[in-house]
Amino acid sequence: MAETIRTKGTASPRPLRRHEVAERIKRYIIDNRLRPGDLLPSEGELCEALGASRSSVREAVKTLDALDIVEVRHGHGTYVGRLSMSALVEGLTFRGLLSPDDDFKVLEELVDVREVLERGMAQRILDTLHADHITALEELVDEMEAGLAAGQDVIGIDRRFHALLVEPLRNEIISQFSSACWDVYGIVAPHLHVITKQDELDTVNAHRAVVAAVRAADPLAFDRAVEAHYRPARRRIAAARERNAKAAAQNGS
Amino acid sequence: MAETIRTKGTASPRPLRRHEVAERIKRYIIDNRLRPGDLLPSEGELCEALGASRSSVREAVKTLDALDIVEVRHGHGTYVGRLSMSALVEGLTFRGLLSPDDDFKVLEELVDVREVLERGMAQRILDTLHADHITALEELVDEMEAGLAAGQDVIGIDRRFHALLVEPLRNEIISQFSSACWDVYGIVAPHLHVITKQDELDTVNAHRAVVAAVRAADPLAFDRAVEAHYRPARRRIAAARERNAKAAAQNGS
DNA sequence: ACTTATTTGTTCGTATGTATG
DNA sequence: TCATACATACGAACAAATAAG
Numbered sequence: 417m418a419e420t421i422r423t424k425g426t427a428s429p430r431p432l433r434r435h436e437v438a439e440r441i442k443r444y445i446i447d448n449r450l451r452p453g454d455l456l457p458s459e460g461e462l463c464e465a466l467g468a469s470r471s472s473v474r475e476a477v478k479t480l481d482a483l484d485i486v487e488v489r490h491g492h493g494t495y496v497g498r499l500s501m502s503a504l505v506e507g508l509t510f511r512g513l514l515s516p517d518d519d520f521k522v523l524e525e526l527v528d529v530r531e532v533l534e535r536g537m538a539q540r541i542l543d544t545l546h547a548d549h550i551t552a553l554e555e556l557v558d559e560m561e562a563g564l565a566a567g568q569d570v571i572g573i574d575r576r577f578h579a580l581l582v583e584p585l586r587n588e589i590i591s592q593f594s595s596a597c598w599d600v601y602g603i604v605a606p607h608l609h610v611i612t613k614q615d616e617l618d619t620v621n622a623h624r625a626v627v628a629a630v631r632a633a634d635p636l637a638f639d640r641a642v643e644a645h646y647r648p649a650r651r652r653i654a655a656a657r658e659r660n661a662k663a664a665a666q667n668g669s
Numbered sequence: 670m671a672e673t674i675r676t677k678g679t680a681s682p683r684p685l686r687r688h689e690v691a692e693r694i695k696r697y698i699i700d701n702r703l704r705p706g707d708l709l710p711s712e713g714e715l716c717e718a719l720g721a722s723r724s725s726v727r728e729a730v731k732t733l734d735a736l737d738i739v740e741v742r743h744g745h746g747t748y749v750g751r752l753s754m755s756a757l758v759e760g761l762t763f764r765g766l767l768s769p770d771d772d773f774k775v776l777e778e779l780v781d782v783r784e785v786l787e788r789g790m791a792q793r794i795l796d797t798l799h800a801d802h803i804t805a806l807e808e809l810v811d812e813m814e815a816g817l818a819a820g821q822d823v824i825g826i827d828r829r830f831h832a833l834l835v836e837p838l839r840n841e842i843i844s845q846f847s848s849a850c851w852d853v854y855g856i857v858a859p860h861l862h863v864i865t866k867q868d869e870l871d872t873v874n875a876h877r878a879v880v881a882a883v884r885a886a887d888p889l890a891f892d893r894a895v896e897a898h899y900r901p902a903r904r905r906i907a908a909a910r911e912r913n914a915k916a917a918a919q920n921g922s
Numbered sequence: 923a924c925t926t927a928t929t930t931g932t933t934c935g936t937a938t939g940t941a942t943g
Numbered sequence: 944t945c946a947t948a949c950a951t952a953c954g955a956a957c958a959a960a961t962a963a964g
Contacts, residue, residue: 460929475728514699525840528838
């Protein structure tokens with residue numbers, strides 16, 4: 417009944433694996449100089465072109481979709497992906513939600529990463545940041561203060577501030593990685609009840625100090641300001657950890 | 670086993686989508702406190718427990734496999750993954766091989782990232798690095814010099830040096846990210862003929878200067894040494910870019 | 923508003939390759 | 944060698960989303 421397709425005449429030892437299909441799709445994109453957003457052949461065409469079954473092609477496409485190398489739209493087609501770091505965000509988020517021994521390790525590490533990136537770029541930020549950028553940073557701080565007074569959620573502004581701080585470097589990887597760390601923090605922190613609205617006033621002042629250091633083009637002041645900026649976040653994490661430890665002790669006794 | 674997966678008492682209106690299957694597998698891992706390497710239910714059990722077909726479960730598992738959240742071993746079973754940054758490596762590698770406008774942008778950015786990380790951690794590296802670590806660093810430089818004299822490939826030693834430099838921070842994300850950037854560089858650079866064996870002698874001296882600065886616990890010297898260390902890499906990339914531009918001009922005329 | 927064609931999403935049945943005992 | 948359990952792979956059929964006429 418089933419016409420078993422042996423085709424083993426001179427074929428490779430293994431017919432075709434999922435991984436090979438994925439590799440050949442990537443090669444197709446590279447060789448044809450496709451750009452993010454460009455349309456790829458349909459599943460049926462890929463099956464015929466690669467000599468693989470639809471199931472194998474689909475599984476291969478799904479792995480590429482998870483890496484944002486391709487983007488699949490139902491009823492539409494398959495396109496070249498945006499090459500974002502969405503996979504990193506999902507992976508780190510899962511790690512943060514998983515870790516059973518120390519739930520707060522990942523959060524501390526994320527704060528570390530952002531601080532290290534900004535302190536490590538200090539000199540280059542001061543060299544490349546121009547007047548209009550600094551003005552934009554200052555406006556964001558003003559907006560943050562006003563929003564805070566009105567009881568609004570200022571995390572979005574905070575995020576834009578740091579993205580703008582890193583942006584003039586024109587380094588896509590650093591910008592996206594920093595942004596990814598922010599995403600993960602925003603997802604994981606609420607689950608561990610780290611987010612509080614207390615010391616956001618301190619945060620505004622910390623941002624002001626950063627802007628002042630940038631305007632003065634003072635590397636040492638910038639370094640100190642950035643360090644001071646991340647201190648409250650570390651304190652919140654430590655406080656949440658202690659709360660958690662106490663709750664666990666009560667629960668265990 | 671089957672019942673423990675179900676988190677919904679009532680059946681969902683739509684049967685089940687691939688994405689939902691993936692989310693529920695992740696929840697299963699988190700809720701059951703599984704650790705990397707632990708065995709997951711087989712495909713058949715997942716199908717029954719989640720009420721999904723084999724294909725849907727397989728495609729969902731493949732997306733999680735791409736993120737290293739699970740790890741599938743043929744004929745063995747499906748296990749919780751190592752949560753590495755393999756997805757980031759694959760994504761960045763593809764981006765580096767793709768970029769048509771400026772092939773060398775990604776390489777420059779990768780060098781930037783590594784330099785920014787090490788310079789940003791300068792103070793903390795000096796604070797936490799102990800005598801035995803410094804000795805190990807020095808031995809690696811000696812080994813590098815000896816290997817270079819024997820005409821061996823010292824890139825592995827170079828890699829270990831920087832991993833050791835970052836290691837005492839005990840920050841998994843930074844260590845893995847730095848390592849991932851190194852991986853990508855090692856894959857992409859040969860494709861663009863950036864790797865040369867010329868100025869490896871300079872590299873050895875640059876490493877010696879870094880070690881000396883660490884031993885002296887001198888932040889400023891450390892900063893200068895790290896910057897000097899990455900300078901040859903930037904020069905190689907710029908040289909390769911010029912070569913490429915000339916070749917393109919000849920080809921186009 | 924309706925139909926039709928195209929494309930991806932989902933499911934089932936079957937056969938094959940791989941590792942364990 | 945055989946049996947078992949697992950993932951891998953193929954192919955066919957139908958459902959759902961989208962676009963164009």
